[in-house]
Amino acid sequence: MRIGLISRILLSTLAIIPLTVRGASDDLSREYRIKAAYLYNLSKFITWPDEENMAKDMPITLCVYGYNPFETYLEKLQDRQIRGRAIAVRYVGEHDSVDGCQLLFISQHNTTEPKLLNAPPPYPPILTVSDDQDFLSRGGLVTLVTVSNNVQLDINLTRAKAAGFSVSANLLEIAHRIQ
Amino acid sequence: MNAERAPSKKPRQWSMRLHNWSIGSKLILLSLATSLIGLLAAITAIAAYDQYSLRSVLREEFSVLANVIANRSSAAVVFEDEALAQNNLSALQYRSSVTLGCIYRTTNSDGAEKPNSPVVLATFHSNGEHECPEVKTPAQQQINIGQRYLEVLQPIVLDDATVGVLYLQASLDETYNRLQHKLLIMIPVVIFAAAIAVLIGTLLSRHISHPLKMLGKAAALVAEHDNYSIRADKFSEDEVGQVVDSFNHMLSVIERENAHLRESEEKFRLISESSKVGIFQLDRHGNCIYSNEEMSAISGLDGETLLQQNWLHVVHPDDKRRITDQFQLLVQKNAPHINLDCCLMLPDGALKWVTGDVAPMFDADQQQIGFLGTLSDISELKEAYDQLEQMAFYDTLTGLANRRLFRNRLEHMLSNIPRSGAGVALILIDLDHFKHVNDSMGHDSGDSLLTVVSERLKHCVRFTDTVARLGGDEFAVILPNVPDTLTASAIAEKIMQALSKPVLLGDQEITISGSMGISMAPEDSNTAEVLIKNADLALYKAKDEGRNNFKFFTTEMNTLLVRHLNLVQQLRQAIDNQSFLLQYQPQIDLLSGQLVGFEALVRWQQKDRGMVSPMEFIPVAEETGLIIPLGRWILRTACQQMRALVDAKLVNNRAVMAVNLSVKQFEDMQLIKFIGETLIEFGLRPAQLELELTESVLMENIEDTVEALNNLKALGVGLSIDDFGTGYSSLSYLKRLPVNVVKVDRSFVMDIPHDIEDMEITAAVIAMAHKLRYKVVAEGIETDEQYKFLRESGCDYGQGYFFSPPLSPDALVDFCRHYQAELESEMNKGR
Numbered sequence A: 001m002r003i004g005l006i007s008r009i010l011l012s013t014l015a016i017i018p019l020t021v022r023g024a025s026d027d028l029s030r031e032y033r034i035k036a037a038y039l040y041n042l043s044k045f046i047t048w049p050d051e052e053n054m055a056k057d058m059p060i061t062l063c064v065y066g067y068n069p070f071e072t073y074l075e076k077l078q079d080r081q082i083r084g085r086a087i088a089v090r091y092v093g094e095h096d097s098v099d100g101c102q103l104l105f106i107s108q109h110n111t112t113e114p115k116l117l118n119a120p121p122p123y124p125p126i127l128t129v130s131d132d133q134d135f136l137s138r139g140g141l142v143t144l145v146t147v148s149n150n151v152q153l154d155i156n157l158t159r160a161k162a163a164g165f166s167v168s169a170n171l172l173e174i175a176h177r178i179q
Numbered sequence B: 001m002n003a004e005r006a007p008s009k010k011p012r013q014w015s016m017r018l019h020n021w022s023i024g025s026k027l028i029l030l031s032l033a034t035s036l037i038g039l040l041a042a043i044t045a046i047a048a049y050d051q052y053s054l055r056s057v058l059r060e061e062f063s064v065l066a067n068v069i070a071n072r073s074s075a076a077v078v079f080e081d082e083a084l085a086q087n088n089l090s091a092l093q094y095r096s097s098v099t100l101g102c103i104y105r106t107t108n109s110d111g112a113e114k115p116n117s118p119v120v121l122a123t124f125h126s127n128g129e130h131e132c133p134e135v136k137t138p139a140q141q142q143i144n145i146g147q148r149y150l151e152v153l154q155p156i157v158l159d160d161a162t163v164g165v166l167y168l169q170a171s172l173d174e175t176y177n178r179l180q181h182k183l184l185i186m187i188p189v190v191i192f193a194a195a196i197a198v199l200i201g202t203l204l205s206r207h208i209s210h211p212l213k214m215l216g217k218a219a220a221l222v223a224e225h226d227n228y229s230i231r232a233d234k235f236s237e238d239e240v241g242q243v244v245d246s247f248n249h250m251l252s253v254i255e256r257e258n259a260h261l262r263e264s265e266e267k268f269r270l271i272s273e274s275s276k277v278g279i280f281q282l283d284r285h286g287n288c289i290y291s292n293e294e295m296s297a298i299s300g301l302d303g304e305t306l307l308q309q310n311w312l313h314v315v316h317p318d319d320k321r322r323i324t325d326q327f328q329l330l331v332q333k334n335a336p337h338i339n340l341d342c343c344l345m346l347p348d349g350a351l352k353w354v355t356g357d358v359a360p361m362f363d364a365d366q367q368q369i370g371f372l373g374t375l376s377d378i379s380e381l382k383e384a385y386d387q388l389e390q391m392a393f394y395d396t397l398t399g400l401a402n403r404r405l406f407r408n409r410l411e412h413m414l415s416n417i418p419r420s421g422a423g424v425a426l427i428l429i430d431l432d433h434f435k436h437v438n439d440s441m442g443h444d445s446g447d448s449l450l451t452v453v454s455e456r457l458k459h460c461v462r463f464t465d466t467v468a469r470l471g472g473d474e475f476a477v478i479l480p481n482v483p484d485t486l487t488a489s490a491i492a493e494k495i496m497q498a499l500s501k502p503v504l505l506g507d508q509e510i511t512i513s514g515s516m517g518i519s520m521a522p523e524d525s526n527t528a529e530v531l532i533k534n535a536d537l538a539l540y541k542a543k544d545e546g547r548n549n550f551k552f553f554t555t556e557m558n559t560l561l562v563r564h565l566n567l568v569q570q571l572r573q574a575i576d577n578q579s580f581l582l583q584y585q586p587q588i589d590l591l592s593g594q595l596v597g598f599e600a601l602v603r604w605q606q607k608d609r610g611m612v613s614p615m616e617f618i619p620v621a622e623e624t625g626l627i628i629p630l631g632r633w634i635l636r637t638a639c640q641q642m643r644a645l646v647d648a649k650l651v652n653n654r655a656v657m658a659v660n661l662s663v664k665q666f667e668d669m670q671l672i673k674f675i676g677e678t679l680i681e682f683g684l685r686p687a688q689l690e691l692e693l694t695e696s697v698l699m700e701n702i703e704d705t706v707e708a709l710n711n712l713k714a715l716g717v718g719l720s721i722d723d724f725g726t727g728y729s730s731l732s733y734l735k736r737l738p739v740n741v742v743k744v745d746r747s748f749v750m751d752i753p754h755d756i757e758d759m760e761i762t763a764a765v766i767a768m769a770h771k772l773r774y775k776v777v778a779e780g781i782e783t784d785e786q787y788k789f790l791r792e793s794g795c796d797y798g799q800g801y802f803f804s805p806p807l808s809p810d811a812l813v814d815f816c817r818h819y820q821a822e823l824e825s826e827m828n829k830g831r
Helices: A002-045 A075-079 A159-162 A169-174 B014-020 B023-078 B082-093 B174-223 B239-274 B293-299 B305-311 B317-333 B379-393 B404-416 B436-442 B443-460 B485-500 B528-544 B555-577 B614-624 B629-645 B663-667 B670-681 B695-700 B702-715 B733-736 B747-752 B756-771 B784-793 B809-830
Strands: A060-065 A085-092 A103-106 A127-130 A140-149 A150-153 B098-103 B118-125 B144-145 B149-158 B161-171 B277-281 B287-290 B336-347 B352-364 B366-378 B423-431 B466-471 B472-484 B503-505 B508-510 B514-521 B550-552 B582-588 B595-606 B610-612 B655-659 B690-695 B718-724 B741-744 B773-779
Touching: A002 A060, A002 A103, A002 A140, A002 A150, A002 A169, A002 B023, A002 B508, A150 A169, A159 B287, A159 B305, A159 B379, A169 B023, B014 B149, B023 B098, B023 B118, B023 B144, B023 B149, B023 B174, B023 B718, B082 B098, B082 B118, B174 B239, B239 B472, B239 B528, B277 B293, B277 B352, B293 B366, B305 B436, B317 B336, B317 B352, B352 B379, B379 B404, B379 B655, B404 B423, B404 B466, B404 B472, B404 B528, B423 B443, B423 B485, B423 B528, B436 B443, B443 B466, B443 B472, B472 B485, B485 B514, B485 B550, B514 B528, B528 B550, B528 B555, B555 B595, B555 B614, B555 B629, B582 B629, B582 B655, B582 B809, B595 B614, B595 B629, B595 B809, B610 B614, B614 B629, B629 B655, B629 B663, B629 B670, B629 B690, B629 B809, B655 B718, B663 B702, B690 B695, B690 B702, B690 B784, B695 B718, B702 B718, B702 B733, B702 B747, B741 B756, B747 B756, B756 B784
Parallel strands: A060 A085, A060 A103, A103 A127, A127 A140, B514 B550, B595 B655, B655 B690, B690 B718, B718 B741, B741 B773
Antiparallel strands: A140 A150, B098 B118, B098 B161, B144 B149, B149 B161, B277 B287, B277 B366, B336 B352, B352 B366, B423 B472, B423 B514, B466 B472, B503 B508, B582 B595, B595 B610
């Protein structure tokens, strides 16, 4: 019994130590891990305008514009599928073309923005997602905002529809804001 | 009735009790049971179906509900939106039966899937008691309906991947409540249905049982009053109505049958009462239960006594044992029927002969119910029968056994001769010269004599001996238990003495005698036929030896008989083979020496025996009737010879052929016709034929003979009497005979010239014959002295060895030739 008690105390101290050491960087890392999953899940509730006409073996390409906050989390999504399609991940520079991207994540930490946000209709069939709170007002379609440790989802439904996306009602239910 | 309804003290089975219920009760019960069982079955089926369909509906409803909620919750699960999930579940509150709803997620917020340990995301419960159970992620929707709860496990799927699980739990109390309500509603329905069933059952039972009850009453009434004219009322045309019809029909049939039965009983009573046959009925044990009046008349017992004692009471003691045995046979051994033939001894001592028959009676089921018998008084019949038997077996005149009974008794006694010991003696008795008595004194006297003789014979023998009259004057005595011939001869002696006593017939006293032949069994023979034949032979022997004596049969007699029979046989053959021949002895006119005729003499030349004497075979021929063909042959041959002699001119026209005629030949009805035809055939005059008859034979049957002789005489032929003087012929008879010639017997001629007395008789006979205008012929002349004496005595003709022996036809011709010549030369000498 005595031994059991001692070992328990030891174990609990050992468990506390790493948590305190990892600190804030761990929280950030967790946030983007969740956001990576959000991107994936988001893709499941949103159908691309010409998705039906795309070749079957053509992957859904997730592009990250400029700064990549996801570390390697997105790569881990590559062994999953969306509606039978493989997932491809591409990192796009500020000057690179975004053609071939189905989803384009634009981090709040980017200083520049791709042009397509402000482009007039017809809107390109690229789902633009950002974690910038004002993204929608700047012509973005979806924002993932972290509010008190929870990720909030805002959707510019009007623009998304105009761009030819169809958005699942389920997604709309969890959306924090819909424009 | 009592036997069928014997009260049983044992507790009866329920089913037995039900069995005894009235039809009405049974019908009500049946109706009630039917409706209740039907209702219960229907309710059960409906409830079961209701439960089943309710659960199907629930299952479907919850399946849909789970699907909807799961679909809606995919985003909430994926994005771990508890509030949303909670919100989705909150819709369950509108289904009051739902007790618990849980949404689990199987992915982490970072997207890692944990399918085996879903984590509760949101919970709904209606009354706070439930916690979400631990579940495993199902591949598809699972609905499990238990006793109290319905549970749904619904995977929450997003893009083919299970992201969470929805668990729903609903209470089934609601369905049970609904069932309960339904059953509650059913109770009054059941009660109502039961009431209706009882009502219908009552009506139905009244409809059926009432007519049946009435039918039963009618049947009871019929039974009570034994009145088959009562009829049951009919209430309907259904099966009960048919039963009533059948019942009434049955009553009609019974009524009719009853009438027939009464009629038939009346008929039986009438027939039985008026019957001349006694009729009686016995029960199974042989007790008399009915007898008609005739039974009383036959048995001499009144009806009451007959019923009490049975008529067997009066059966004669001699028959009682036999009749009782017969009845035993009938009653105990089931004999089909018995014949009764017995003598009754009536209470007054009178005897009656009765005959009857008893046969068992059977009812419709072939069960023996007794016996029916008849009895007839056959006393008169019996008397008549006895009389008939008397007539059949006894001689009506003397009352002695007749030939048939004699024969029966003899055979019976012969078959009962003990192996050792005494035998049987048979005595045949013939009265001597009974015919004379009959002829001279009339048949009545003859009958009286026979009666006297039979009485005397009866007195001579023992009770066990049999005296019989075989016919005419023939009697027989059978003596059983005769040890030897000495005893038999003693009795024969006794009989002879008894017969020899004088008999008074009318006013005449006569003396008779008898001849007897005796044969002994088993010494002489064992069979009746041979024994009688042997006694007969002995009887003839006795007669031959002068009558009035008795002779025992000897084997020698039999030898003679055999010889006699052989002779008969040979004689027949001889006639067939014509081995006879005729010899002719010339007859000479004693005075003139002229040849006047011939006597034809028959000779039988036998191959192995030589000449057979006519004395030996003529009697046999007469006895057997062979004399008739033989006689004809003789007649014809003699006539033929005569014709030849006449044609050869060896004799003159007056010469006569004498032929011996047997009286037996008169039995040949065609004799006279035959003689006439033969004479015509050979062209002879009747006078040229002379027929010789023997005196003694003629005299035996004088009346018949005279008639026959007259007929012959009318034909014109000559008649002569042979052996004249040897018989007893009275002169009155002789005078009546239409005779021309008499022949003096050779016995008289033989003694000439030694016996003076005979010579005188001969002379007297010749004289007497001449007085009667007969010519006289002497036979057997052998010497000159005889010839001379006879010529001197006036005898007309003669024949014998002195003149010529009998000659064969050839020798006869020679004789005639020479005799004529000699005679003529002697005449010439004499002149």
